[in-house]
Amino acid sequence: MSTAPRPARLALRDVVRVGAAGLRTRPNRALLSALGIAIGIAAMVAVVGISSSSREQLDRQLAALGTNLLTVSPGQTVAGSEAKLPASSEAMIARIGPVTAVSATGAVSGAKVYRSDRIPRVETNGLSVRAARLTLPSTVGAAMRAGTWLNGATSRYPAAVLGAEAAERLGIGRPSPLTQILVGSERFTVVGVLAPVPLARELDTTVLIGWKVAAGRFGFDGRPTTVYTRSADAQVEAVHSVLAATANPSAPGDVSVSRPSDALAASRAADVTLSGLLLGLGAVALLVGGIGVANTMVISVLERRSEIGLRRALGATRGQIRLQFLTESLLLSALGGVGGVLLGVAVTTSYAGYQSWPAVVPAWASAGGFAATVVIGGLAGLYPAIRAARLSPTEALATP
Known part of the structure; x- marks a missing residue:
């Protein structure tokens, strides 16, 4: 078969x-x-x-700029209105042991920015004006794209430093003694332009002026609206836990504390x-x-x-x-x-x-x-x- x-x-x-x-x-x-x-x-x-x-x-x-930057800003009150930081909050935070650097900016209310007096008043470009401490760049890791930062002399006079996006909106590439903008009704000379600040993006759309100029010409009350702090790397969490109570001992619940990693x-x-x-x-x-x-x-x-x-x-x-x-x-x-x-x-x-x-x-x-x-x-x-x-x-x- x-x-x-x-x-x-x-x-x-x-x-x-x-x-x-x-x-x-x-x-x-x-x-x-x-x-x-x-x-x-x-x-x-x-x-x-x-x-x-x-x-x-x-x-x-x-990694390059550091993860030890903490930001303190006003939060909301119990009634739901916007809180304010005490004028002494910056100095009080500086007393915290592990804090290695402190700087601040303060919002100058009512001051609008224009390229010249020929610009219609409604065209503000969405820019804000802030008083700034001289130590701000070193604290937040900001670098100058052009020109110089405010110093002991220029901070007392009508001089301004523009954030990267603010300079773009105003059409200013490089500052010079002849480059001026209108802040409120005052003419300010642009002395510098910042590069983008990755850890403090709010500065990119800001016009920064000296603390004393802001107080003398715009009635700035000296209260910071944002306080930037650097701490020892090993103590960041410990500093974070006491910042609110230190910045405003009478109402720590009215203080908001964050860091760039939160935004990340x-x-x-x-x-x-x-x-x-x-x-x-x-x-x-x-x-x-x-x-x-x-x-x-x-x-x-x-x-x-x-x-x-x-x-x-x-x-x-x-x-x-x-x-x-x-x-x-x-x-x-x-x-x-x-x-x-x-x-x-x-x-x-x-x-x-x-x-x-x-x-x-x-x-x-x-x-x-x-x-x-x-x-x-x-x-x-x-x-x-x-x-x-x-x-x-x-x-x-x-x-x-």
Whole structure:
């Protein structure tokens, strides 16, 4: 009694070669299908990469400027009105042992800023005026972009230093003895322009003048509205816990104490929310790409029925036919995955370079993106592969 010979098993190299044959014979269709997958993967990788690059830049800025800066400002009273810091709060905070530096600014109410007296009074550019202590730059880590900071002489006269954005809005690039602005009804000479201050963003839209000038010409009451403190790194939490009571012993609940890392945490929370949204969009694009792969594979099965019938007639098993089309689907998805990862890395690198950030693409994002394409490819190609394997030789060969 004779038995039918067992079908030969295909080597892995043969499986890949046979699976790739369908891609080689229909390159345009394969390219378009892979592009759908690539767009989804590129979106996911770019979102994660740009977010990671932004966070790395923030971490580097904080590491360079220090995380020991604490900010004291008025909060809300029990009645809901805006509180005020005592005029002595700055001096009282300076007495705290671990505090290494203290500086302050005070809002000058009623003083509007104009480029000249020809500007309409309603066009204030949204700028504020603050009295500033001479120690402010060293305390908050500010640097001059142009000109000089206030000193013992200029702080007593109508001289001003502009925040980075304030200078932009006023159209002032470099200060000079002839560069003047109108603060209230007084002409002030611009002696300097600050670079952006990462740890005190409120200074970017501020015109800073001397403490004595503010008191003499605008009736400034000498009460600070923001007190900046630097502390020993190991004592930041301890200083944070006593700042409110020290700044205003009679009403510590009316004092707000924060630090740049709090704002950074809020910013990162917003980044996570945005990243989640964009990752969702990337997942939708990935799903659409997967549907495209499935559609391509179904059409491929229909177009290649005669090929399937011929292979079955020559001895190919159902398993081998199924494996052929599943391999073709996986190769198509892998092609899109590699292209998507490379495109996502390129987008991240280009955007990070444009923003002067370090380019960071987490390895898990690239690996996860590629793995997602393999899963999508397997799922998308499973049904067409099963359908191809179910075709009988006679049915397939009879198809015109």
